[in-house]
Amino acid sequence: MFYREAGQFKASYGTDQAIFPIAQDKWFVLAVVAAAYLVVPLVANSYWYEVILTPVVVMSLSALGLNVLTGYCGQISLGHGGFMAVGAFAAFKIATAFPELNVIIVFLISGLFAAFAGVIFGIPSLRIKGFYLAVATLASQFFFEWWFQQVGWFSNYAPSGTITAPSQEFMGVVISGPSATGVVKYLIGLTFLVFFCIVVKNLVRSHIGRSWMAIRDMDIAAEIIGIKPLQTKLLAFAISSYIAGVSGALFLFLMRISLEMEAFDIIAISFPVLFMVIVGGLGSVMGSIFGAVFIIGTPVFIKNFPELTTASVILVLAGLSVAWLTKYGVWRWVPLVIGVPLAVFVFFQKFASNTAEHIVLMFFGLSIVLVLIFEPNGLARLWQIAKEKFRLWPYPY
Amino acid sequence: MNATARKKANENAETMLSVEHVSLSFGGVKAIRNVSFDIRKGEIRAIIGPNGAGKTSMLNVINGFYHPQEGTITFKGEKRSDMRPHIAATQGIARTFQNVALFKGMTTLDNIMSGRTLRMKRNMFWQALYFGPARREELEHREYVEEVIDFLEIQHIRRQPVGKLPYGLQKRVELGRALAMEPDLLLLDEPMAGMNLEEKEDMSRFVIDVSEEFGTTVALIEHDMGVVMDLSDRVVVLDHGVLIADGTPDEVQSNQDVIDAYLGISH
């Protein structure tokens, strides 16, 4: 009813090439951003900042970086955590070596180091493709894990290699380190996220983004229309790991404050970020944010609302049974066979604290598989579909 | 300009591309053996031959996807024996493929826009801001692409992902992507394969229009003899990697070797 583009005529290609060619989209997104800046700080408490809001903005940024590489350029990477670590350690070193330098600038510089690392480890992508590349990207992950732990200089010779973000004031407000308030850290992270979303969106709708997607969809044909494969892939690696590096710096300065290298290992970062990208939507800027909300929000939800989780697990399983029934017919009882015992099992375990994590693991695993089966384009595509439906509402078609 | 007049005009035109003594083999399989021919500026040149004659391999050699073991290729006066496809593209060679090679995840518009990549110069920092020169450049190219879209009559599928389009339209989009490159030489690999009569007629018209309106030189592979005889100015016939005839459609049609290659020889 309200979501119609009828009557919005475009008189120039300029308006047609805009990020949001439909006015409602533009206003909606602007409203969300405004709410994120103005309404959230009014209602959120420190728990929310700590557990949801700051992690979501930081990890959205990280997922955005991976989405450039995997979603747009089609180069699957399992070593994203390594590049985030480069950013974090670079930011730590710069901030401790030059305490006067504004941390915002430190963040932006530390991304450069990660971009450099990304380019070095991206060089093999010219020759190596697909699974071979996916496994090869693990090389960067393990190498950096070892390097930052091994060389004491990176952590200023702290015992056990722990690095802690130093505090810094800017115009009378503490903007980083242990004493910075939740709202400040959240707003800084949000600003970075918004900025890079715009940058990435602009890149992907330019000839650079089209070259990435061309390489992703059919690299041979891309080369034949004049796209240079190595430069294009390396640029994707560079931008992806630049964003990863900045998000790594934010991860240290805004989210964790104090961490060891293990915080960036494959289980803690690389896989979850890949999940964010898959669940949110490969090749979608907005999907990166959806994915981060989902992957970060779910465990928090499960831990805080066990009963509600049980209820929703059962509901979801029932819904899936119906979906399977309509899509694949014969074996309709299968989801029930796993679903019911699982639900019962989950119910009887009553989420003892050590198993809550395992439930989360199972849930992540299941959701990846389900997303790939039912909506390979992720939550972002669901959002599109919802909009399409809303466009026709209240009529069925 | 009618067809005969055009052929007259082409006869004295300069040579755009010449293939000299090219041989290509994969391991023990000899795909092309010592083939030489030339393509003149502005003409429509057909390459025909039975299946497995080495036609597609020949196109792959011309645009640098395969590297011949022997022989040279001279394009616009530059001689070469080895090159990468993207360099061929910079020099002005565009092509379409036997099995459509579009970017399936992108829309028609983006696919054709991607053909303009080589002509877009603004670097990533301008693009990241989508501001000033970058925006202006993008819009200029959009205008050209819209002309191509109009020319090929595919306005209605502008915003659709090409993966979902029917085969005939995909072929047309692919031609559009090649045209967007504003090539000097356009290689078409079986542009009419798998089409019905009406689609073939449309496609033939596009090929002639490309040649006449844009002045593009065209080299095409086609199995439909009717189309080949009507469209092309000169024809090369390959069989088992060997060149067996080269001349105007009429000459080729009456050539005994060609008849043998297509109909088989009775011993």
Place this chain on the structure above:
Amino acid sequence: MLEFIIGLYEGFLANPAVEIWQDPAYFIQNVAGGLMVGILYSLVALGYVLIYKASGVFNFAQPMMAIFATLALIMFHDKVLFPAIGTGYGLTIVLAIIGSMVMMLILALLVERLMLRPLVNQPEIILFMATIGLYYFLEGFGETMFNKIANSPVPMESLGMEIGPFFVGGVMFQKVDATAAAVAAVMVILLAVMFQKTSVGRALRAVADDHQAALSVGIPLSVMWVVVWVVAGAVALVSGLMWGASAGAVDFGMVFVALKALPVLILGGFTSIPGVIIGGLIIGVGERIAEIYWSPYLGDSIESWFAYILALIVLIYRPEGLFGEKLIERI
């Protein structure tokens, strides 16, 4: 600068060479040790190659399956614990193996039905990501299910495996490792015969090549998939046992060692059974030797990345791995 180059030369070449010259027995001992570790890598990698060759799926969850199967075996074997029932039944080792394989069969059936079938004809990379999902699910499910028996030792006596060292010409070997090597050899022969000589093998190769084409000539895709996953489950069980035996105990932390099997895979080539065997041996020996002789120069525990960098360097020269099939790109 000159100092750095001299340092490089000494650290990488001269000092190791001197050390090897001075104590060749130690070197040989380490090569032997590396070979044995390599066999274990090969065993895990074999599971990956098997599923990939036979169905075109790069199953990232293979090491999880190994741990899962082994813990299931321990659970069935153990007299004390069977969490779902509470009291327990001590089963003999044969029954335990059968029980574990039945679990792998159920897993294969479920995976085929719920994951592979809906994803038929999808690009390989999508299937790969789905198996990462499976990896997480199995970890969560396994941790919940086997919570109480995690960190148990493999029942060595019941399996008839001996522990302890033995000596061949002054070089020490572990009996466990020798058993693993023998088992690996037998498995490779069996699998090679299955792939090359039987009609099932031919059907499997067809499935790996093209799902749709295989379906259209009447190959029952779902049956084939279950067969492959059950066989991969068996390989997983064997590799998990060997691995648990040499590590001392089985728990989900072992999966980090499995990540070592990945460079083996790309070094040898995804589609080559001899490739993973030789790749495993190269990496086993290489990382052991590098750890011993280069760590004074580079720092400790370079084992964690050495295999990856080695594989990466090889891949730059041979993108399809040492033994992988070279693809001729057609267009």
